[in-house]
Structure formats: structure tokens, C-alpha cells
Amino acid sequence: MVNRWLSAVVTRLGWKQSVSVAAPQPRVPDPIQIDLSDLAKNLWLPLNVDFMRIEVAPEEGQANDRAMEAESDAAQPGDTPEAKEGASSDMPPNQSRSVSQPLRPEGLQSSALVRDLLVPYQAILEAQRVWVPILEMVKVLEQYGHCPSVVVTAPEKDEEHSDLYSIRDTLARVTLKEHTHRVTLLAMKSLKETYRDYEPLVPKMLMAALGHDLGKIPVFRASGIYTMGDHPAVSAMKVQELFAGSDIPWLKESLDAIRGHHRASKDQFDALLRQADGRARELEVAAFSKELKVQPWESWFSVPRLLELMEPKINQLQRGGRWSAISIKDTVYAHPDLLLDAARRLSAERKVVDLSLIRLSDREKALRRIVDEVRRADVLAVPIGEGFYGRSYQIIMNNPRRRNTLPPRNYFVPIKLEVFNVPASDLEARKSGILQIVVELRAIS
Template sequence: MNENAGLSEATMYFIDECTKPYLKEIKSLNVEDVIKELIELLERNKDCPSVVFDRLDGEHRDYKPVVRTLADVSLQAHSYNVARYLIEEVKTYFSDYANFIPWALIAGLGHDIGKTPELRILHPHTVDDHQITSVRKLFELMSGKAEILSKRVIVAVEHHHTFSVDDPFTNMLKKADHRARNQELVRLRKGFQEGRFIDWFESYHFFNSIEPEINHVNEKGKWKAFTFRGVLYCTPDFLFETVRKQCIEKQVADMAFIKHSEQASALKIIVNYLQEHNMIYHHLKPGQYFRVYEIAFYAGRKIRIPHIPLKPYIFFDLREIESRKIGILQIIKSVTAV
């Protein structure tokens, strides 16, 4: 790959570190031009932040608690780091990893190019989803290249913010993205460190955060948690947001619990932990992280809503908690697992 005197030091270092050692494999797949164009695109937009501030883009909600911190990371720096981590993932997963390095380079460099101003202007109707814009550009760049390479890379980029994907390469990209974000948070937020869930999660803190919200109904008739016949029913959204908040308060860099799009994955980990510590009622079947319940009211109305059935914590004043019930929570007749 030809060096260019006008390239930044970061780009020159990335080329020397991540592309030159694999030039043979890059040329054999005829993707030297693709990688060169991606690097040049990132170089032209090197001042672009690595997160989208447009509230229409799903990523703004995804990283909401830390979005302003991550905005201090350039898209170029983030993409280079994701590519580096993805190369590591590929080396671990594939025995003949050298042949898959071009995949890692293209996916890592191109996974977020839809955030660049020049591409967002070209595709204004997809500003709410930068992955779509990224995929369009990659599809254009990879036209005429090996079909299996193009397909796998595009699938990975399109779904790298999707919770559950049955594709190893996509999951490798997701993991590389998380690793890069965790490191960025550690570097930019004083006191933040990476950590395992079992090391930072505290059940007392968790239940203490839930307690004030139990048996309260908002103006729309919605609740976050309610009690009925000794069971504490929490909505999945509320439970996740409670743990997400604890993760931030504990200054833990763990995108599995910070990213909103990882909610389902995080809930599985949380519920599994609570089950192991006898804090979940037996309503949940193996592998379930919530259960749909039919809630019947004395007025005859019935609704079906997903909840997670918890055992009220030992320090709870259940009499006081029950006394909070007003309106719709006072007329619940039965709660039945569907």
C-alpha cells in the first residue's frame, strides 16, 4: 500500500502496524483499493466525533449515559482501534487467520463510516441509522469483489448494534467495538476501570435503588414495579436501567451494561445472577429473563405485560410499600404467568 506524505501520523502508524504485514492477503483478495479508500475517508473526516449527536440516530440512546465522553474520541481513532481489536479476535478464532485479516480491516475501518458528514449529507433519509449509510458505502466499494467477503463484512457492519446475531464474524466485530469503547471510557473518564459484573454488582444497592419506585403509577397509568401477593414484579426496562445506573455510579467501563441495545444480553446476566442467589421466583423457565403476565383487574379489564418476578429484599418495609398503592394498582385481582 503506497504511503502518502499528507497522511496523519496516526494513519501512517496504522498502515505500518495493520496493513503492511498482510499486504499479500490483501492483494490476493483484490481489496487493496477498498482499504485505501476507507483509510482516506477516515483521514478526510479525522475531526468527526465517533458518536452521532443526532437524537434520531439509535446510537445517541445507546450510549446516552456516556455519549458526551465518547464524543471526545474521533471516528478515525475509534475505527483504527476497532480494526486492531478485530484483528486480534480473528487471530484467536481462525487457525488460518491471515486470510481473514482483510475482512477485519474492512469491517473495522468501515463499520461506522456512515457517521461521516460527507456520507450523511449524501443519504439524509438514513440519518437515524448510521449502519445503513455505512453498508451502502461498503456495498459500493466492494462491488465486484469476492461475494463471500462482501456478504460477511456487510452483514457484520449492518448488525454490529443488534443484540442477538448467529454469525461469528458479526459477534467478533461487536466484541471489538465494545473493547474499543471500554478503553476509550477508561482513558477519558477519571476513575473508570473495566470490570466483571460479579465484581461490581451489589444486590443491596440494586434493591435499594428499586425500592422507592415500587407501587407508584405515573400520569399515563404506567408503573416500573409493583407488588402482588409477596412477589415484586419489575418491568425489564426498569431493571436494566437500574443496573445501568449502578454500572455508571461504580465507574465501570462495561458496554454490555451501558449500551441500551445490549439490554437483552445484560438482562440474561442479571437474572441468572439473581436466580443463583435465590432472588428470583420460580416463574421463570430455564433461559428466560422475563415472563409475560396477564394482569386481571376487578373491573374486568386484562392486560399482558412482560415482568421479572423478584423476591422482595429482606430489609423492605412491605406494609409501607403496599400502602403506596393507588388507582389501578389497588384493583388488581390476579397476576398469572402466560
């Protein structure tokens, strides 16, 4: 009614009708719902980790606790899916599994490396301008870290292949990402225990620990860009590439630590990385056995038992005229490798894993440790200086024709004959061949 009247007035006045009725509003579609976990997994987490400072940043002291948890958790096979699958049989683990197939390809949760290793130290990482490149290292581990934690591409060219040969198949069941996570936690724990003012060294250690095994990733070794040599060298090349263009004063030192993490070093920082790597390996081996455990040296090592394991080898001639120990008068002269072999057998008896007894590059370190225990037990026939594990001797024989067949210097550990609890006459009766014409071991100063 009103509309018709208004239309008539407008027409009579000669105006154009400009009043229009609004078009109906379109129907608003239903909102799209996305699960938060999917959003975090596919978009949020890979590209933005700042939220973790608020959401899941560890409380003060919690980062140190994670390093301790890394030790206890690794020794409990039932704590992780990987360990549950791998601990179903007694030691040794299944050696028939191909080393190219890690036991659990899923590895750690995708945020674990960032949560445990980066977020607690974000302030110092940003202050030293390494937050972005270190985050790139983590992304590399997230993308490629599901491979085995041992080299599977041309392994014979890698120094670790022979260094850890006896436990290689076991370690292949641990993913690279898991191993790196554990090593970095342990390295950070040791860093804080060793240096009073440790904070400036945090970025340097994180770079070294996170990058120390990147050279094991098959795609890098097979690409042709990197050499097929030892993985530490390949790792250093990859880390240097990730930090290209960064002006970091300690970059070379961190790269040197990566290159040398399988060799003994007098540098304290380098030694911490190597120790963390070895400790992680011990925990990983123990995690795959119901019986093996990691224990402090002093809790299981026994000098009396060591001597019992050595005694059957005294005056025993082996193939090729070789021998490992000889008794002369009141002294038994033992080759250092006899002590090392006895210590390995002792650790097997006590069901303890100690990497210094397994890793070939730790031979001298292990021998010094063993001889230190022998020295403290007061069973050495002649003093051996601190830091040494034997003395040099010249072998004197009553047959002049045979003298030139032996090296001029021979290294032995002199031990009191009486501590073996075997009569000297019984030991003497064992001698045969060349052992019967050896009359003296003359010390060489």
C-alpha cells in the first residue's frame, strides 16, 4: 500500500524511482574444520617453532633432566616402540636383519629435537645468530634421519665400520635421528658439568652434536656431491654448507670436532663430543638386550678375576710361534692385548657393555684404565709410570741364531707371579718351542 502510494508521488513529480529492495544475502557456507594436530603436523610445526617457547618450553633444570632420561630410557627396552620390537630375544640381537633397515622408521616425535635441544637455548642461539642454520640442521634430520645410525653406503670406506664391527648390526637398528638426539642431550649435560661458564659454548656444541653424523645419510653419500669416505668428513662438509655465509668465529673449531669425533683428542671440547657419542652407543646396545647393562667401571671391574682369566694363557705357545705371556723367575710378562682380552671377557661375564673395550680406536684408553686398576691393586712387579700401560723390553735368548728373529723392542706389563696362585714349576712345565730358550726380558729405558 505504502509502496504504491510512494511510486505514484514519484511519477507525478517526474522523478526517477531510485528506491530498490536489497538483494537477498547469499547463504553463508559452513565453516571448514581442521584438526589442530593436522595443522601442526603439516604446516605449523615445520615452519614456526616460536610457539614452543610458551607452550612446551622446559622448566628450569628440565633440559638437564632429559639428558639423564636419555640414559635411563635407552637402557629400558620396553620404553619405546623400537626397543619393544628389538628386545624380544636374548643377546645377541638378531644379526640377520639387513643393516639398511632401521627397526622403527618413525623415530622420535617430530618436535622432540626442537623441544629438547633448541627451545631451551633459543636466546643464546639467536644472540650468536645461529638459530636459523641450526634449525636447518634439525630439518635435515627430520627429513632424512630415519635411516640407520651406521653407514650403509660403501661402509667399508668408513672408519666406524671396523671400529664398531662387533656391534654394527645392533646399532643399525637405531635410527640416525634417535642417535643424534641422544648424543646431543648427553653432550649438553657434559658441557654443563665441565665448564663453569658453559652458555657461550652451547651453540658450538649443538652444531657439533647435531651435525656429527649427517654424513651417514645415504642420499648425501650417493649424490656424488660429497665424497664416499669417512662419514665425519662428509658430515663436516654438509654442516659447512648449511652455515655458508655465516660469520661465526668458532665455526672451524666445531667442524674440527665433527671431523675428529672418532679419534682420541687432547682438546677438552672435542673429547666431550666423542664421550657423548660413545655413551650413547653403550645405552643403545644395552637397550636391545634383556641382560646387558651400562654400569660404572668400578662397580664391575675386578683385578683378581682379570688375573684368573689371564692365567691359562701364560707360557702357552700359539700358532705361528706367537705367545701372549711368559713367566721368568718371579715375574709374568704379559702382552697388553692379553689384559684387554681378559677385560672384554670379564665384561661379558658381568653382562656389562663398555664401549672402550669394543671400539678399536679406544684401545690405548682402555689399556691405561686396566693398568691403572692393576697398579692400584699392587700386583705390578715393576712400577709403570702414570699414563703408560707397559714397559719396553728386549727379549734375550740362549740361542744366538734366534735373536735376530725378534723385534728389538717389545712392550709388556710386568705382573707378580705369585698373584696368579699357580706354582712357578707348573707354569714352567707349560713352556715349549721358543719359550724354552727365552732366558731374560731386559728393560729398555
